[in-house]
Amino acid sequence: MASDQPQPQDPKTIPLKVLIDKQNNKVVAVEAPKHFIDTLFSFLSLPLATIIRLLSTNNNDQQQPQSPQSSNNNDQQQPQSPQSSNNNDQQQQQPQSSSESSPLLGSIESLYESVKTLTPNDVWNPVCKQMLLSPKNPCESLCSKLFLNIDDTEVSSRFFVCASCNKFTTFQNLDCTCGKPTNKRPKNLDSEGQGNSTGVVVDDALNGVFVKENRSLFLVFDDLKIVPSSLVTSMQMLKELGYSNLSQLEEVTHNIGKQEILNLLKYVLTSHEPLTNTILKSSSKKKDNSPSQFASAVKVKTCTSDIKMDVKLVRSKSQKKIIFAETGENFVDFIFSFLTIPLGSIVKLLDGNSFIGSVDSLYKSVENLDSSCCTESRSVLLNPGVLRQFGYPNQPLNIPNVQASTATYYYGTGIPKQEWDNRYNCYHTIEVKVEGGVISKTRGLIYNAKALTGLDPRSPNKSIQNVVGFVKRPALYGVRDDLKIQSFSSNSCLSYLKELSFPLDDLEMKVISIGEAEALSLLAASLTSKCTLTGGLEDFFNVPKQDSNLTLKYTSRLDELAKEPKPED
Incomplete structure (x- = not known):
């Protein structure tokens, strides 16, 4: 049947x-x-x-x-x-x-598709792209205990080690700074007895x-x-x-x-x-x-971040619509980082006014349910945050970075074992080899342990000291109203402009600074509108810029290319 x-x-x-x-x-x-x-x-x-x-x-x-x-x-x-x-x-x-x-x-699907089209020339390494497409759930360990868990993201509890440099990562296929693969897959001694049986x-x-x-x-x-x-x-x-x-x-x-x-x-x-x-x-x-509710919803919010990014907006005067933004890598990394933010943190950022279906009501139910009914884990859902390695380091939004672990990890090829020596009538320590080695936060669990240094994909050399973002620098991008993002090359800017099919006389340009208020407005608009730039930044477009000379200092790559002679075939 x-x-x-x-x-x-x-x-x-x-x-x-x-x-x-x-x-x-x-x-x-x-x-x-x-x-x-x-x-x-x-x-x-x-x-x-x-x-x-x-x-x-x-x-x-x-x-x-x-x-x-x-x-x-x-x-x-x-x-x-x-x-x-x-x-x-x-x-x-x-x-x-x-x-x-x-x-x-909203525009999040378009943003997701833009990440899927990124090429190896756009990102530091393939892991950066994968981090944006499959970010780790900050409540992963809790959700793994659910009777019905819908999150199918691969659990990243494994470690990958470069034995030559004593460096490690939790991202598969991330090469070490020395160029060698992190091909050692040690057994995590800290997870003994804590498996997902x-x-x-x-x-x-x-x-x-x-x-x-x-x-x-x-x-x-x-x-x-x-x-x-x-x-x-x-x-x-x-x-x-x-x-x-x-x-x-x-x-x-x-x-x-x-x-x-x-x-x-x-x-x-x-x-x-x-x-x-x-x-x-x-x-x-x-x-x-x-369309204008997003900006008005955040104008009354007190800003706590001083981070700002300059973006050049191109607007249609006749349609009163922002057509696209020409921007560098910082703004693009910021927009891409929307994909790593959990729903709970979004509602928290927007003070319970995300305008997303019934999400605000669900959030209030979590917030208001009597504490006698809830475990201590309930409070985590109200602002889950973003795991440190999955976030954008120069984030203008006040999103907590969740530290996966601040402890030092140690690596070795085996574990110590006490063995009786009949010749000396005493115990001495020998090594019991383990295939792939072992890793732990407790040095004493490992024979001849060596401290490990972490790798970070968001860096040109994978160093945790040089983290900048997901995409390579320097770079120039076009961001459309629906958050479709395209990398500009020296011969694609003019074709991009032609593809928009707008009379040049109808277009006006302005540089605005994206601070916390503008960032919040963009985030809110991206969730419910296909016109994110217009819905999120239209109210800020007509606000006088504090530094009036900045527009003169900002030389558009489009303007430069317009002056360049076309290469002959």
Whole structure:
């Protein structure tokens, strides 16, 4: 039977009791166990690039989320039967909604695609590109304990060592500063007994990751307001929602698996009724955002960073739209670093006003849930930060850098062992060789241990003292309104300008400084708009620049190339 086929694909499911408003075809609330809340809360730990990758893959499998429905019990199937008559309409609506209010939100998908097109000439090494496409989750160790973890990013717990130089990295295929490959893969002694065996993960998940085991049931409303489940709370919340007559409500059981969790993530980002969209397969109701709301939302925010970057903006006077920005490597590294920021830190930066679907409501639920229901890990989700090696060092945004480890690591070819010497009637230490060597933060665990120095891909020589960013320097880039980024070469600037197809008389240019306020506005606009530069910087375009001579000092590469004679074939 077809109902048996989904089982290998979704071995784990979480049972939900769903309260449905039959008249309005709407999910009012679900009563869910802690496993579901843990997974829902973990959305805030996901970097933007991870979300793009997960949902791009899931979009290729649009039919998959419907499969678990057929394997659920009869109670679950009953509320869906009224929808079966217009199921074809809903299937048409859902892809349309996904296209219109893409889960790969705003301009972030375009930014992600720009990183994918970077060439070896653009970045210091291939690892820099991979860091942006697959950034590490700052809550990786916590999320690995989830009953249902949707983050498929490869766990980077392995170490790679250059035995010649005593240098190490956690990035595979990163060569040492001496040019030799870091081909030693030592055994990490610090992870002994802490592996990801099924027993350990399941036991930890049962104890709760972000919520405690003793608060086993929660009410999750369609806007992602979450409260502990109780009879009194249920009555109060239903009355507030206007449901005094419960006869119009129907309770059914729904088993949700990984594919539907991915769909839920999509709707959390794009809809204000994500449970209805996910469980009842209805189309999203998207609220459009004002192009100027991003700048106005951050103007009242007190700036704490002095870092500034100068960018030359080109604007269409007739369309009142910023067409592109001509800029150097610092601004491009900053824009690329959006992909490494987790959702929780974005909402924190924007003071709870990210304008992203139901994300702000989810954040408030994490923030406001009574501490008696939560583990200490809950607070990490409110500002997860970016792991130090995945961030941009000259970041104008106030994002915490999470130190993976500040300890010194030691390496050796084996471990010490005490052996009795009959000749001298005493113990002496011998080395027990280990294939690939061993690594640890405890020197005494390693025979003839040597201290290691870390490597960093964001440096021209991979030195941690010379970290600058992801792309090579010097460089010149064009950044379009939708954050499509293109590297300029000496013969591509004019063709780039011609490709824009705007009359030169219609274009005006201005240099602005990107500080914390402008950076926040750009970040907010990038998440919900395809016109990021216009939405994020239009209000700053007409602000007089403090240094009026800076425009004269800033010589555009486009202007230089316009004066150069064209090379003859």
